[in-house]
Amino acid sequence: STAEWQAADAAHFLHPFTDFQALARKGSRVIAKADNLYLWDSEGHKLFDAMSGLWCVNVGYGQKSLVDAAARQMLELPFYNAFFQTTTPPAVELAELLAEVAPPGFQHVFFSGSGSEGNDTVVRMVRRYWELQGQPGRDVIISRWNAYHGSTMAGASLGGMKYMHAQGGLPIPGITHIDQPYWIEHGRGMDRADFGKLAASWLEQKILEVGPDKVAAFIGEPIQGAGGVIVPPETYWPEIQRICDQYGILLVSDEVICGFGRTGQWFGCQTVGSRPDLITFAKGVTSGYVPLGGVLVGERVAKALIEQGGEFEHGYTYSGHPVACAVALANIKLIREQGLVEHVRDDVGPYLAAKFEALRDHPLIGDTQTCGLMGAMLLAKAKTSAAGGPELFDPALEVGMVCRSHCFANGLVMRAVGDRMIIAPPLVITRAQVDELMGLIHRCLDLTVAELRT
Numbered sequence: 380s381t382a383e384w385q386a387a388d389a390a391h392f393l394h395p396f397t398d399f400q401a402l403a404r405k406g407s408r409v410i411a412k413a414d415n416l417y418l419w420d421s422e423g424h425k426l427f428d429a430m431s432g433l434w435c436v437n438v439g440y441g442q443k444s445l446v447d448a449a450a451r452q453m454l455e456l457p458f459y460n461a462f463f464q465t466t467t468p469p470a471v472e473l474a475e476l477l478a479e480v481a482p483p484g485f486q487h488v489f490f491s492g493s494g495s496e497g498n499d500t501v502v503r504m505v506r507r508y509w510e511l512q513g514q515p516g517r518d519v520i521i522s523r524w525n526a527y528h529g530s531t532m533a534g535a536s537l538g539g540m541k542y543m544h545a546q547g548g549l550p551i552p553g554i555t556h557i558d559q560p561y562w563i564e565h566g567r568g569m570d571r572a573d574f575g576k577l578a579a580s581w582l583e584q585k586i587l588e589v590g591p592d593k594v595a596a597f598i599g600e601p602i603q604g605a606g607g608v609i610v611p612p613e614t615y616w617p618e619i620q621r622i623c624d625q626y627g628i629l630l631v632s633d634e635v636i637c638g639f640g641r642t643g644q645w646f647g648c649q650t651v652g653s654r655p656d657l658i659t660f661a662k663g664v665t666s667g668y669v670p671l672g673g674v675l676v677g678e679r680v681a682k683a684l685i686e687q688g689g690e691f692e693h694g695y696t697y698s699g700h701p702v703a704c705a706v707a708l709a710n711i712k713l714i715r716e717q718g719l720v721e722h723v724r725d726d727v728g729p730y731l732a733a734k735f736e737a738l739r740d741h742p743l744i745g746d747t748q749t750c751g752l753m754g755a756m757l758l759a760k761a762k763t764s765a766a767g768g769p770e771l772f773d774p775a776l777e778v779g780m781v782c783r784s785h786c787f788a789n790g791l792v793m794r795a796v797g798d799r800m801i802i803a804p805p806l807v808i809t810r811a812q813v814d815e816l817m818g819l820i821h822r823c824l825d826l827t828v829a830e831l832r833t
């Protein structure tokens with residue numbers, strides 16, 4: 380029963396990113412099954428999953444071809460590793476298919492089990508690259524505040540979540556941060572295009588401060604996801620690219636969220652127009668059906684590793700796990716067959732963007748942003764302020780959490796990052812389901828307004 384699961388859950392399961400005492404007081408919501416975009420809890424309540432689980436279930440729940448691929452592979456060969464010059468058919472076929480769907484110049488992949496491990500791999504790989512160039516001192520990686528790059532020591536250090544750094548002595552040495560390109564926080568009153576260039580110039584400032592001969596790489600998500608779906612001004616990424624080119628530093632695109640169609644292209648770097656050297660991926664590669672991640676390795680780094688490198692002393696038991704790779708193959712084939720990337724780019728993405736723009740008329744909404752099937756709405760006290768842009772709520776009111784609890788109580792899974800309410804629904808969403816989602820969002824916003832008035 381639900382009560383029994385909740386009791387056992389509180390007694391034994393240390394959940395990630397969860398307040399244990401709150402969980403003990405209230406109990407977890409037990410999610411018992413799912414289909415398409417919908418979840419059902421153990422009490423039979425239906426929920427619209429506007430977050431694709433944790434940004435991962437790109438093809439939606441219940442896709443039989445992924446399940447069949449896993450079952451077939453488990454019977455054929457449930458595990459074999461990729462160490463010591465062995466390989467497996469699904470891993471090879473996936474590596475080949477990834478080279479086909481990746482941006483031009485990405486012919487190689489290093490597999491991991493998750494996005495965090497992918498970013499750990501990035502840290503070692505970029506430092507290895509510079510060692511091979513005879514510049515072992517070139518080991519500093521620049522990242523951004525408010526970024527999320529995972530929970531391993533390197534992933535959490537690359538991340539710019541200060542509440543994570545506060546636990547466990549992070550960041551590890553050789554990682555430093557610049558501010559994010561968030562106009563509301565850093566650019567109010569400025570022209571947005573000018574602000575994009577200003578925010579990119581902070582990278583150059585940091586490179587000069589650290590010393591150009593010490594900087595190995597810059598890492599960023601094309602669109603910051605867990606940071607609150609921060610869509611940078613169009614001027615930002617071209618300027619970041621120019622700076623990376625000028626100083627010869629490697630550009631890493633963390634596409635754990637943005638990859639596999641989320642932004643309306645196969646990879647987010649194609650949407651924002653950057654040319655990374657490395658691309659981290661996970662989540663959408665298998666639509667979350669089984670864990671898999673990795674790093675797509677561009678020509679510059681691959682050439683050095685292969686031609687000069689000897690052995691790269693790095694790898695995971697599950698690098699190229701055959702079952703995960705078989706599911707990824709089925710997932711990518713489905714995305715292709717159903718034309719889901721084009722569906723996001725040409726149909727539901729623009730449709731959602733228009734709906735979000737119209738949401739700005741709602742009294743609680745101060746700003747909205749979308750890119751493909753990522754969307755954010757900022758809950759604000761007033762639409763304008765003396766500082767420029769909307770007037771924000773006092774953070775102590777936790778208006779985002781108020782709204783989120785109305786969502787949860789009314790059958791909608793939407794996430795709150797401060798006062799930014801964010802969505803990332805499965806790519807299979809239809810226009811009719813976007814309408815259904817907007818209806819739910821309106822209802823929850825109205826309930827939030829009503830609660831704030833009392």
Ligand code: PLP
Nearest residue numbers: 493494495527528529635636661
């Ligand atoms: N990078 C980004 C941008 C992410 O959003 C996440 C997870 O949300 C990660 C890395 C870490 O991935 P994982 O949770 O698979 O380790």
